[in-house]
Amino acid sequence: MTPDKSLLEAWRESAKFWSKHNDTIRTMFMPLTHALVEAAGIHEGQNVLDVAGGPGEPSLTIAGIVGPSGTVTHTDATPEMVETARREAERRGITNMQFHECKAESLPFPDNSFDVTVCRLGVMLFSDPPAGVREMLRVTKPGGRVAFAVWHKSELNPFCYCVSDIIERYIASPAFDPDAPGAFRFAEPGKLADVVRAAGATDVEERVFKFDLAAPITPIEFWAMRSKMSDTLRDKLNKMPESEQAQVAGEVGQAVKEYFPGNQMSFPTQMIIVSGRA
Numbered sequence: 001m002t003p004d005k006s007l008l009e010a011w012r013e014s015a016k017f018w019s020k021h022n023d024t025i026r027t028m029f030m031p032l033t034h035a036l037v038e039a040a041g042i043h044e045g046q047n048v049l050d051v052a053g054g055p056g057e058p059s060l061t062i063a064g065i066v067g068p069s070g071t072v073t074h075t076d077a078t079p080e081m082v083e084t085a086r087r088e089a090e091r092r093g094i095t096n097m098q099f100h101e102c103k104a105e106s107l108p109f110p111d112n113s114f115d116v117t118v119c120r121l122g123v124m125l126f127s128d129p130p131a132g133v134r135e136m137l138r139v140t141k142p143g144g145r146v147a148f149a150v151w152h153k154s155e156l157n158p159f160c161y162c163v164s165d166i167i168e169r170y171i172a173s174p175a176f177d178p179d180a181p182g183a184f185r186f187a188e189p190g191k192l193a194d195v196v197r198a199a200g201a202t203d204v205e206e207r208v209f210k211f212d213l214a215a216p217i218t219p220i221e222f223w224a225m226r227s228k229m230s231d232t233l234r235d236k237l238n239k240m241p242e243s244e245q246a247q248v249a250g251e252v253g254q255a256v257k258e259y260f261p262g263n264q265m266s267f268p269t270q271m272i273i274v275s276g277r278a
Helices: 003-020 022-041 059-066 079-090 129-138 158-170 191-198 219-229 231-238 241-256
Strands: 045-052 069-076 097-101 114-120 142-149 202-215 265-277
Touching: 003 022, 003 079, 003 219, 022 059, 022 114, 022 142, 022 202, 022 219, 022 265, 045 059, 059 069, 059 079, 059 097, 069 079, 079 097, 114 129, 129 142, 129 191, 142 191, 158 231, 158 241, 158 265, 191 202, 191 265, 219 231, 219 241
Parallel strands: 045 069, 045 114, 069 097, 114 142
Antiparallel strands: 142 265, 202 265
8 A cells, every 4th residue: 555545544534533523623723724814815706725625624714705706615635524524514504615526736627727725734744745736836826825834843732742742652653754744744944835935836925823722622522532633643542452541541631731721622832824826
């Protein structure tokens, strides 16, 4: 099995958990969605492409911003993610959205099709990021904006390291490959901006966006979600006996306690947002 196919299969397995926790995940990342919309300059009447849109965001939010005179095209490489987004749009009565199952590296759209193209927390998982960014620029109209959001460094994000540091005590991770698909592939400032610039974008800008990753869930509910969102974490937990899994859950509960004031989640978080023009 190729690494690309293996990653896609892992996301197909993850999709059911993202669907289950979709409302919480949407709430958690809503400040990032609004920051991405601002960076992309999205407004009423535009035709917007969302690449690697997962279970529906930021597509669903953007659909409300562009209004009935605009459209949003949601794409993802995982059919289960596309179906989750489609069901949510139908549930909300959103009619200005289209859905496509496709990889970023081979977008099935003509040149110059969209006013704006965005990708929230997806480009770091592309099998070939430069090719994916070039495709996004190809389908964006000349002068139209592209915008990306990625995780900043793990050590700046307790949502990540509070769990990974504990898991590492039980099962060591392979040596970190900064160019392999993963959450922190573009965590180094300037790295994604260089890729976007090299792909042909102009007026490339980068900013660090700080916000609280917050949702009305308890530490127990956090672990129920967090332990299933990541295929890597799921695999590691599945290799442990139940007694160790329970021990990990207890240790994580203690480690994240300070981030649950009033018994509700609020992690200080840092992301990197990169934008440019086609």
